[in-house]
Amino acid sequence: MGVMKRRLPAVRPPAFRGRLHDARTATSIGRWLGAAIAVCFGTGLISHYLQHPPAWLTDELPSRPAWGYRLTQGLHVASGIAAIPLLLAKLWAVYPRLFAWPPVRSVRHALERVSVAVLVAGAVFELATGLLNTVQWYPWPFSFVPVHFAVAWLLAGALLLHVAVKYPQIRAHWSRASPASAALPVADGPDRRSLLTGVAAAVGAVTLTTVGQSFTPLKAFDVLAPRHPDHGPEGLPVNRTARAAGVVQVDALAYRLEVQGPRPYTLTLAELAALTQHESVLPIACVEGWSKSAHWTGVRMTDLLRRAGAPLDARVRVVSLERYGAYRVMEMGRAYAHDPLTLLALKLNGQTLTADHGYPARIIAPNRPGVLQTKWVTRLEVL
Template sequence: MNAPAWLPRFRGPLHDARTATVVGRLLGIAVFLCFLTGVLSHFLQEPPAFLSGHLPTRPVSGYRITQALHIISGVAAVPLLLVKLWTVYPSLFQWPPVRSVTHALERISIALLVAATLLELFIGLLNIVQWYPWPFGFRQVHWALAWVITGSLLVHLGVKAPTIAEHWRRAPRTSAIGAGRPTPDSADADRRALLWGLAAAVGAVTVVTAGQSVTPLKDLALLSPRDPDVGPQGLPVNRTARAAGITAAAVRDWRLHVDGPRPYGLTLDELRSMPQHSVELPIACVEGWSKSARWEGVRVCDLLARAGAADGARLRVVSLQTRGGYGVTEMDSAYTRDTLTLLALRLNGEVLAPDHGYPARVIAPNRPGVLQTKWVTRLEVLV
C-alpha cells in the first residue's frame, strides 16, 4: 500500500485519516452549497417541464443571492480541495494500484472524483472571467461534471463511511505513542494550525472576489473580474452593442412587434406614450456579479393584454443582436404575469445606453442576467 519510490515522500503527522476527515467536512459543505445553487441556476435558465408556470419571481434578488453563493462557494472550494488532496497524498498513488475488484471500483471512483472536481473548478474559474479556450459548450459540460462529481462522491463516501465515522470526532487525549513520534496533543496542535491557515486562505480568496456581488465588500474585490460600479450608467455589461452586431440602421428603423391573437407594432415614441412604471431590480449574471438599479418602462403583462393574450401566457423574446448567444429567449408565465416584469426603456433615470439594450430590454425579478434580453425587437405569445 506504499507509494512508488520515485514519488516525493510526505511523512508529516497530518497526512492521516483524522485530518482528511476534518478538511473533507469543510470541502463537503462548499461542494454541496455549490451544487445546490448550481442546480437552481440551471433550472432558472432551462426550466424543466414540471416547473412551467411555477418559477419563483420572489424574492426579487433570489438569483442574485444564490448565484453569488455559487461563485463564492466554488472559489472557496479551491484551497479546500488542494489541502484535502495534500492530506491524502500519497494514498492517491498506492502501489500496487489495484488489489481486488472492490478496490478497483474504489480507485475508479476516486480518480473520477478528483479529475472531475479539478476540471469543474478550473473551467468555472475561467467562466467567471469569460475566457473559453476550449471547443465544448461550457454550460453543458459544467452541468454534466456536477453529476459525475455527485455520483463518484456518493460512491466514495459509501466506501469510506467506516473510516469517516471512526475519525469524525477527535480521539481522547492519551500519552505519547512512541519515542520520537508525535503525541496526540502535538498532532492536534498541528492540525489546528493547519485549519487556521486554511480558514485564512478561504477567507482571503472570498473577500477579494465576493465584492462583485456583495456590495459591502466591493472596495476589497481586488481579484474580481467585475467592478459593480464600472460600466455605462453605473452598471457593468457582459456584451456590448458592437459585440452583439447592433447597427445604427437597425436601431434607427426600430419597431416593437408583438405577435398574439391581435398582433400589433409600436414605434419607440408610441411605446413611450404608454403608461410607464418604475421598479428597483438587480441585474445578476451567471459569472457572479450583480447590482441593483432603477428601471422604467412598460409592463410586459400590459403589452400582452393589448395583443389579446391570456393572463400568464408564455412568451418568446427576440433580440436585434446578430452575434452571441441568447438572442432568442423564452419567458415563463410566472414572469409575464408579474407586474415587476418590464420592457425597460430607461435605466437610473436615463434613456438606456446602447450597451444596456437601447431602445428596449427585458428586466424581470429573480431572473438570470443572460435571459434579461437586450435590444428587444419582437415579443411572440406562445400557446
C-alpha cells in the same frame, strides 16, 4: 576472472514523512470541502434550470423573490471559489495514499481507486472550468454549459460513493472526542490547528476579495473578481456589448416594436415612451457571479400583453435585434410574463439606456438570470 555485476537498488514508492497526512486532518478539511461542493452543486442546479428549463417546468418557475437568482448564483460562484483552496489542501492531506504500493490489492480496492480518480478529476475539472467561466475565457473545444452540468452530476455521484465507502473512517475521525482521533499523537495537535487555520484564512481571503461583485456591502474589497458592481455604463457592468452582439446604431425614428398576439400591433419608440411608465428596482444577476440592483423605468409587460389580447396563462417569446448569440430569442413563462415587476425597460437609473445596456428597449424581470434579460428587443410574441 569473472566480471562482478553491480546490483541496482530496488525501486520503491516515494516516502511521505509529513505528520499531517493522516485521516483526522483529511476528514477535518473534507467536511468543509463537502459543504462547499454541496452548496455549489445545489445552487448550480437552480441556475441551470432557470436558464434552460424543460418545457414542463417553464410555467412553474417562480418570479419571486425578486432577488432569488442573485442570492443563489452569488452563493454558487462564492462556494466554488472557496472550494479551490479546500480542494488543494485536501489533496495535500491525502496524496500519499495516491502512491500506495501495491496500487491495487483487491477488486474492492481497485473500484475504490477508480472512484477516487473520478472524484478528483471531476472536482478539478468543475472548479477550473467554472473559474475560467467567471472571466469568460473558454480555451476548450466543447460547449461550457452542458459539459459543466453533466460533469457536476458525475462529481456528485462520485462524492456520494466516496463518502459511502469511507464512512467508517470518516465517522471514526469526525470529532476530536472519537477514540481514533484521540489515538493520534498529541504532538501533532498544534501543527494540525495551524494548518487548518491557514486553510480557513485562505478560504476567507479568496472569498473576501471576490464576493463583493455580488454582495455589494463588500465591494470595496472586490480586488480579485473579474467584475466590480459599479464599473460600467450608467454604473452597471456589461457582459455583452452592442458591438459583440452585432447591433449597429439603432435609428430611433425607424425603430418598431412588434407585438404579435390575438390583437397584434406595432409601436414606434415615441409611442412606447408615451405609454404609462412604471419603475422597478431589480438586480441584474449574471452567471459569472456578479450582480447589482438598479432602478429601471419602462412599460409593464402585462400592459403590453393585455393590449395584444393575451390570456393570463400566456407565455411570451422575446426576439432581439442581436445578430449573434445563443440568447437572441428567449421565452418567458407565465409567472415572469405577468409579474407586475417585469418591464420592457427604456431607462436605467433615470437615464435613457445606452447601446450596451440594450437601447432602445430591454427586458428586466425579477429572479431571472442576466442572459435572459434580453437587450435590444424588437418583437414580442404571445404564445
